Amino acid sequence: MELESIYTNDRAVGQERSLGVDWVVDARLCSAPALRDVATIDGVIAQILSLAALHPVSAPIVHRLPEGGIAMIVLLAEAHLAIHTFPDRGAATLNLYSAEWRTDFDWRSALGAWLGARDVHVRRILRGEFS
């Protein structure tokens, strides 16, 4: 209910000025093995895209760091999704940007289930609108 009213307000502010929404998500107290596992991180990407009903325009790019961290990014037509993991610190950072409004979802539950994250901080940033 609360989320719905936020969306209604945003539209009222003037959708024509909007350049979309960024979700800036920091996850801590995650499972280190999950953060080191490319298949797990690839699954996180796939599940977020599915939940947000977003369609990639190419396969994800993956980079594995010497100390076990993973960086993965995927491009969409007017959006992108990126994750960077830090297994030695039990942390991951995620960015989801979409130029179009999308229904938000429960990042805390999702990252709890997928990465074992017990501390998830979500910031939702309106692009193109500065108040």
Next chain:
Amino acid sequence: MELESIYTNDRAVGQERSLGVDWVVDARLCSAPALRDVATIDGVIAQILSLAALHPVSAPIVHRLPEGGIAMIVLLAEAHLAIHTFPDRGAATLNLYSAEWRTDFDWRSALGAWLGARDVHVRRILRGEFS
């Protein structure tokens, strides 16, 4: 000078909790032809990486939208850079994330020079620190 003191403060807050910095940049009143030109946008990406002393781990992914907009993203070891352009609105959104501290640069002058942007809004978001 002001930027330097911000950096000093961040470190004092506790660098160990930091998961890096996001620059969330919205540019308006840009040159529409520049926003439609893949070579120009590719040059913007290259120049930002050079200014920020960041090194990509793979070539940028590029996607051209039917109405002329361009989406481009590049992955770095512990960072990423993305740009989406909206020529019919004279706008572009940029995201630069780096897990390590980097010297900031003058986004307004740079995007003014490269894209003709006359309205640039920069937000600098500390990852992993919420006060």
